[in-house]
Amino acid sequence: MKFDNILSEINGFGKFQLKLVLIQILSRVTLPCHFLLNNFMAAVPSHHCDLTALDDGGVLGNLTLEQKLAVGVPAEQDGTPSSCQMFSKPQYQHLSGSNSSEDTLIVQCQNGWVYDNSTFKSTLATEWDLVCSRKGMNKATATIFFIGVMLGAPLFGFLSDRFGRRPLLLVSYLSSMVFAVLSAFSTSYVMFAIFRFFTGMSLAGISIISIVLNVEWFSIERRTFSGVIISLDWTVGSWILVGMAYYVNEWRMLILAVTSPLILSVIAWRWLPESARWLLANGKADAAHYYIMQCAEMNGRTKCITTITPKALLESAQSETVDQKYTFIDLFKTPGIRKLAIFSGIVWYGVAFTYYGISLNITGFGLDPYATQLIFASIEMPMKIGVYVFLEKVGRRPGEMGALLLTGLCLFINIFVAKDKWIIRTVVAVLGKALSEASFTIIYLFTTELYPTVIRQNGLGYTSFVARLGVSISPLIMLLEDVWHLFPPVTYCAVAVGSGLVTSLLPETLNTQLPEFIEDIEKPRVQIRRRQEIQ
DSSP: HHHHHHHHHHHSHHHHHHHHHHHHHHHHHHHHHHHHHHHHHHHOOOEEEEGGGSSSSSSSGGOHHHHHHHHSSOTTTTTTTTTSSEEEOOOOGGTTTTTOOOTTOOOEEESOOOOOOOOOOHHHHHTTOOGGGHHHHHHHHHHHHHHHHHHHHHHHHHHHHHHHHHHHHHHHHHHHHHHEEEEEEHHEEEEEHHHHHHHHHHHHHHHHHHHHHHHHHGGGGGGHHHHHHHHHHHHHHHHHHHHHHHOOOOOOHHHHHHHHHHHHHHHHHHGOOOOOOHHHHHHHHHHHHHHHHHHHTTTOOGGTTTTTTTHHHHHTTTTTTTTOOGGGGGSSOOOHHHHHHHHHHHHHHHHHHHHHHHHHHSSSSSSSHHHHHHHHHHHHHHHEEEEEEEHHHHOOHHHHHHHHHHHHHHHHHHSSSSSTOOOHHHHHHHHHHHHHHHHHHHHHHHHHHHHGGGHHHHHHHHHHHHHHHHHHHHHHHHHHHTTTTTTTHHHHHHHHHHHHGGGGGOOOOOOOOOOHHHHHHHHHHHHHHHHHHHH
């Protein structure tokens, strides 16, 4: 008997599954808080050069801020004071309306910067002066974090396929807390970057293991619901991030605040079940039987499985393959799984690259970062409801393809909308963000259904690795706007459209049984060959 049939017997959508989802929420809400944290933690407030070096006779101290800027800072083309340059000597003639400064040298800031603390009390930029010539270091903090996520995804994918979902989740919880706290108490930029890297690596485990554990406990007819309901954790976490960032405007305390839910996750871990599907695939029939009985009792279906014994479960799991150990190499050994790995990797890269390209660039819409982030998060809820209906009626492949192509269309439209028309730009950007989030919601569910149980975490770890490679590059693309101001949006648009077209090469998984072994992926190809030979 296939495990999906067993789940149908014990109710693959009952109190047991509800408990699983609720426990996972505690840890999953921290993911968007950390993944989007740079929008607030690394925000760059308004700043100008520190002009104290120019105050040779104490005259500047008697001037207003506006007068000080007129005397000591040159104006940009749009009339605003320069953020990175200053006059070598005070230009007192500007106070009388004269703009003559032919004999004055314009230099880079000589004595640091003065920051506007009205919105953010402190950020990474103000802590270590990551502005002007050092602004790349500020952007690099997001890249360093996502490189950690990129490397953590295949690591935790491999380990959880080898040792189980449940123990590796605990490792993720504990290591994420430790490294996040250490990063909050960093005394230098290098120290912060190192601990931020390991925080990302640890959070990768929560990201990929939790969704697989949930999907593996839901029945076929409820897998779509499980994938969408799990993705709502991201929306809730995004709301929490906005609230925390608004009230906690000091970057060190903000890191501690967004990490705090993991304390509850560690406490609730004791009630978290192991994946019976993984246990069966690895020959641990007794442990699988224990959790299956636990699920049946909680869902009120104990009478339905009186004939199911550990021995029967082991036989149904094709015990001849139990002793085989799977690695990432198995993702590329045979034609069917190799094709699946290549195409899904390309799609994941496009989804993540585009999503974070939009999510980590929330300025330029005429709203403060809190309002923009709140709107971005709020639009996700109705979009995910629509995604659920679409996935149930139409399927995963057309849903993923449509979401990516429409995201690309929104990015394309905003290229031609002037920045002063911020209402139109905001509406189009919000729609693009919602469609991008829809593509992320679908691809997680789609991927867990594409890969067989014995390498499902390896598969999700590999695709997450490729995705985080895209995410690591995505923030740095914004630095290229100095070369050509349209370079970032054109790049994001092209990647979204390209990955959307590649989605058409993946198989549909709507209402299909989850494959258990690699042979289940290759079987259709064998059957086709045999049919052709008979003909």
